[in-house]
């Protein structure tokens with residue numbers, strides 16, 4: 404664990420001209436920033452210095468844009484809430500779909516979003532509150548008060564151990580930390596010609612080994628990382644319209660529960676393209692939950708059939724007769740793609756990192772090519788959200804690519820940032836160029852890198 408470090412909030416003058424210091428450790432600060440995208444926190448208000456009075460809070464926090472409140476109670480809980488709408492004492496009821504409350508559970512802040520149809524607060528001169536449910540500095544005292552209600556599905560025992568006595572309450576201003584490189588760190592031609600060229604290269608891709616007609620690409624990654632969405636996105640490009648054949652969405656456990664092998668056609672009536680995207684259930688940190696490493700091993704060796712329903716508690720057992728049949732090279736996996744959500748890189752738990760490392764060791768031992776697909780670059784960086792073409796000038800994305808490359812032990816050149824189609828109704832050229840570039844890299848990286856041993860058996864049987 405990193406050493407705790409105290410931060411001064413630069414630019415925030417204190418009442419006594421002493422720089423305000425935050426209690427958050429560097430790690431906690433990083434975790435909170437990561438939950439909010441690429442942001443910077445500066446301390447505006449600290450109740451132990453400025454007082455627990457609503458007026459003191461408003462004096463320092465009104466009209467400051469998005470803010471994060473962090474409270475500490477006597478039992479050691481760290482919890483609070485985020486609002487993207489300024490405090491302004493307007494007298495209005497405020498709707499804020501981005502608001503959330505959080506509580507650190509171990510090292511990770513667990514966030515709870517506001518339920519649909521609820522106001523975040525009445526914007527009055529009162530104390531800071533969330534969902535007209537959770538009141539901080541209640542009655543101008545070092546106390547948190549839970550009024551009950553349905554705006555947030557709160558469990559006060561889990562959130563703050565049912566201990567309402569606060570030892571501190573801090574409010575941070577959130578500002579986006581957009582910095583750009585002078586020159587793009589990768590060159591991309593964002594043109595229709597480039598898109599056509601990439602599609603043509605993919606159509607005409609010839610796997611190195613003649614017996615392999617289609618490169619089998621296996622997508623592995625945490626729950627909700629965007630594995631199914633990547634297949635949907637590639638399928639959409641070749642179908643020239645948005646498609647959603649694979650179920651995608653957000654859930655606590657994996658939405659994908661079956662092993663699916665998806666061939667992709669070049670247009671509705673077109674020929675099959677020379678690759679198959681294999682979709683798996685998401686990885687979870689606990690053992691006995693999510694995709695199992697033994698199942699991955701069976702998939703890699705081509706033993707698991709399409710539509711096999713994963714059972715996290717019992718790994719796949721091949722039936723005796725079939726398993727004695729040698730598996731042809733065509734059925735094996737030729738490229739493994741680790742799908743990683745760019746917004747979750749710093750939130751990845753040690754257990755999940757360990758799981759990924761053991762998968763990496765297995766894949767390495769078989770000599771299979773490996774690529775990292777870094778998804779949700781739009782959510783990770785506001786600059787990229789505004790304009791996808793800013794991807795390779797965003798210093799933040801560059802940092803994330805370096806981070807993921809070092810903890811997975813994959814060269815930076817093998818980390819491919821993309822934005823999948825998620826809510827769009829129409830295709831978008833910049834998205835297509837990135838997605839196709841990633842697919843093209845997967846195809847060119849596969850097979851060439853495979854160790855001969857992996858194939859010896861297969862080549863004899865093909």
Ligand SMILES: Nc1nc2c(ncn2[C@@H]2O[C@H](COP(=O)(O)OP(=O)(O)OP(=O)(O)O)[C@@H](O)[C@H]2O)c(=O)[nH]1
Pocket residue numbers: 624625626627628629630631632633650651652653654656657658659660683684685686742778779780781782821822823824825826
């Ligand atoms: N903004 C944005 N959203 C994305 C992106 N990729 C996926 N999503 C969204 O993230 C959510 C999860 O995506 P899925 O494709 O279902 O993720 P998965 O890895 O298949 O998840 P499981 O099958 O549950 O393990 C969906 O709501 C997608 O719309 C992306 O690049 N940008």
Ligand SMILES: [Mg+2]
Pocket residue numbers: 630631632650651658659682683
């Ligand atoms: Mg899925």
